[in-house]
Amino acid sequence: MALGVAISFSSAPGAKADAAGKGGDYVPIDSVALLDTRSGVGGTTGLRGAKSVTTFTAVGVGGVPASGVSALMVDVTAISPTANTFLSVYPDQTTRGSSAMDASIGEVITNSAMVKPGANGKVAVYNAAGNVHIKVDVVGYFTSVTGSTGSGFVPVNHTRVVDTRTGLGTTAGTLTGGVRTANIGGGGLVPSTATAVMLDVVVIGATGGGWVTVGSSASAKTAVDYVKGDTSMGMAVKLNADGSRNVTLESRGPAVHVAITVQGYWTGSPTTGAGLRPVPATTLYDSRIPSGAQPIPANGSIEVAVGGTNGLPTRGIAAAALNVHVVSPTGGGHLTVAPLDGTPITASTANFPAAHVARSSLVVTKVGTEGKVRIRNHSSGTVHLVVDLQGWFADPTAFLPTESFARSTALQGEPADGSSAGVIVYAHTDNTGQVRVVHQQNPDDFSSFQHIPVFGAEAFTGQPSLNVLGGSKQMQVTALHTTGAAWTGAQTAANTATWGTTGNLGGTMAAPPVAVTLADGTSVIFAVDVDGRLWHYRQSGTGASWKSLGDVDLAGGLTAVKIDIGVRLVATSTTGTVKTAVYSDGTLTAWTDLGGNVTGVPAAFLNQGYRTGVVARAADGSLVMKKQELGGAWPSAWATVGTFTAAGSPAAIVDPALGRIVVVARGADNEMYRVYETEQGTGTWGEWLRLYDNPGDPSAATAATDPTIAPIQNSAGPGFVVVYRNRNNATIALDRRFATAAAAVAAKKTPPTVSFNAHIVPAPPA
Known part of the structure; x- marks a missing residue:
């Protein structure tokens, strides 16, 4: 079976920071304690035991409004735990996510976190082990909708702006109590209009425990609690409105x-910069998994994917908010976190001493190509690393236009009982952007259909894809949202006419996805982004995400054909040639360029075993074909498929009864035409004929879309159906018939007369 999609990508006007109404603008406030179990602030007094959950009100208090809050910026402090522990901070009444900080026996340590309030306005804190006091301070909040308050975020390459060892940005010399003024402007790095700044603050060379605060006033300051050695912490600091960029350092x-690095700043306006999209705290990387995995070596590095994970886009991520945990370091040192292909970073983050159980630090960083960051271990020893995602900042992105009269898709499901023929499902995206599924419960009865809209009022574009999920035999539909994300929905049970939405898979694609089910039952979705990079999403196990298969300059439309060793992918390149590669077990072979000067989406089909044939529309409108030779090689020349000028992309199949290739295409008159090989395997062609020649019903004959071919099985045996839509958005399904019942049996000696019986699926009522 072959699946093909096509869509043109055009740039729509980019949105401002949060013009889509999703909010995420930051409002800094003076630091306020929301929870302190030592004094009872927040409603809980006393040590918190192992596996305890402490909740506190997080909105409508301390300068945080009672509504319109998407997330809080908080500082979380563990105070003198009696056992090595970690604290998780998460929305109350939700599933607990990954940890916000790690703390060792007896130490007082702090880390920042971005956390959503629960539906009840509360935040929960989980203590893993031992008894501990907990303190949570709020220093700002993020809006849930764009309004007149708040600021968008602008990430910068991590830059050291203050260092008391050298006198950078302040007076040289150690802090020994008292206060000191420092300038974190970085020579213009942070503009005078900024309202807050994201810093990494490092305390260096401590001989014991203490704390350092960084703030623009006595009430607007954040504290980093430190222990012996080096300690660092990511923090958000409110700035004064005087434009000075001065902060006060106070130590006890x-x-x-003290060394300070700028990671980014918040602008003075909600219409500039990027807005936060909080996510449940989720682990992206853990070097301890699987059991026995090797730590990061001295001066070694890892790449961590952010884009395409957890429903995130693969483009348009201005920055990621990561919580980085250094576990069991064998030597003291620090990390650098940088975009994968960006400017090398020298400014440290997550400083750690040797032989420490674990150390956590919030890091906000740009992401590089394919949404990845590189984290390097700058120490003489090994470390294990755990990287958690707390949120991401959204850059302005273009919306995809809704394609008018996108191709339909058809697929027959697998019979649930193993004997009867499965239902036939048709799917298309209409001109308003709604994805519609049509059920034909009985493959012999083309008179009874059910229309099922899926995905509600969300807007989509292009041809959807259908595949049967392994094991459950439920059919899945995958479609391209106008944001570029891929969405999936599936039957609630095999062959039923009820569907549910199974998820927004994220991604930022320029052409509709194509989904296939591999021989082992794994469902894989392929899609191409605006750069011509191919991505795949394997729907198996936990932590499924979009992963890049390389930038090969594909034009967008993609066709997939299942073969014996995997899936053959066929696509048009940006230079108009046809490229093909084989996907197997998560990897892709090198691409073969078949040459040509073609447009649209090539059709592909199995021919003589698992060899592949490809049909494409040349630039002059003629149809050309290449078929793999014995041994898998491709001929150098393209062969013309008869004399015909096509108006769009073709469809092709080997007729399962005749063993002859049939090609279908829309003509310049917007009628559908077909041509057969004169004999099996000859590559010579008969006459191009109208697929549906019924003068009494011209509305059905006139096509508004390119055709799709799907193999089907009914009581007459194996066959296929050609599907397209007319300008009324009615689906036309034509199944291949023979002149007599005995003709198919005699096909090898006397090719029978082939006709196509048309069935009109009315458009759904308005």
Whole structure:
């Protein structure tokens, strides 16, 4: 079976920071304690035990409004735990996510976190082990809708702006109590209009425990609690409106040096910069898994994918909010976190001492090509790393236009009982962007259909894809949202006419996805982005995500054919040639360029075993074909498929009864035509004929879309159906018939007369 899609990508006007109404603008406030179990602030007094959950009200208090809040920026402090532990901070009444911070026995340590309030306005804190006091301070909040308040975020390459060892940005010399002024402007790095700044603050060379605060006033400051050695923490700091970019450093404890790195800033307007999209705290990477995995070596690095995971886009991520945990370091040092292909970063983050159980630090960083970051271990020893995602900042992105009269898709399901023929399902995206599914319960009865809209009022574009999920035999529909994300929905049970939405898979694609089910039952979705990069999404196990298969300059439309060793992918390149590669077990072979000067989406079909044939529309409108030779090689020249000028992309199949190739295409008169090989395997062609020649019903004969071919099985045996839509959005399904019942048996000696019986599926009522 072959599946093909086509869509043109055009740039719509880009949105401002949050013009889509999703909010995410930041409002800094003076630091306020929402929870302190030592004093009872937040409603809980006393040590919190192992596996305890402590909840507190997070909205409508301390300068945080009672509504319109999508997330909070908080500082979480573990105070003198009696066992090595970790704290998780998450929306109340939801499933607990990954940890916000790690703390060792007896230490007082702090980390920042971005967390959504629960539906009841509360936040929960989980303590893993031992007894501990917990303190949570709020320093700002993010809006849920764009309004007149708040600021968008602008990430910068991590840049050191203050260092008391050298006098950078402040007076040189250790902090030994008292206060000191520092300038975090970085020579214009942080503009005078910024309202807040995201910093990484490092306390260096402590001989014991203490704390350092960084703030623009006595009430607008954030504290980093430190222990012996080096400690660092990512924090958001409110800035004064005077444009000075000055902050005050105050310390209590032994003499220490302080270094500060800017990771980004919030602008003075909600219409500039990027808005936060909070997510449930989720682990992206853990070097300890699987059991026995090797740690990151000294001066070694890892790549961590952010884009395409957890429903995130693969483009348009201005920055990612990551919580980085250094576990069991064998030497002291620090990390650098940078975009995969960006400017090398020298400024440290997540500083850690040797032989420490674990150390956590919030890091906000740009992401690179394919949405990845590179984290390097700058130490003489090994470390394990755990990287959690807390949210991401959304760049302005273009919406895809809704394609008018996109191709339909058809697929026959697998029979649930193993004997009767499965239902036939037709799917298309109408001109308003709604995805519609049509059920034909009985493959012999083309008179009874059911229309099922899926995905509600969401807007989609292009041809949807259908595949049967392994094991359950439920059919799945996959469609391209106008945001570029791929959405899936599936039957609630095999062959039923009820469907549910199974998820927004994320991604930022320029052409509709194509889904196939591999021989082992794994469902895989392929799609191409605006750069011509191919992505795949394997729907198996936990943590499924979009992963790149390389930038090969594909034009968008993609066709997939299942073969013996995997899936053959066929596509048009940006230079108008046809490219093909084989996907197997998650990997892709090198691409073969078949040459040509073609447009649209090539059709592909199995021919003589698992060899592939390809039909494409040349630039002059003629149809050309290449078929793999014995041994898998491709001929150098394209052969013309008869004399015909096509108006769009073709469809092709080997007739399962005749063993002859049939090609179908829309003509310049918007009628559908077909041509057969004169004999099996000859590559010579008969006459191009109208597929449906019924002068009494011209509305059905006139096509508004390119055709799709799907193999079907009914009481007459194996066959196929050609599907397209007319300008009334009615689906036309034509099944191949023979002149007599005995003709198919005699096909090898006397090719029978082939006709196509048309069935009109009315458009759904308005």
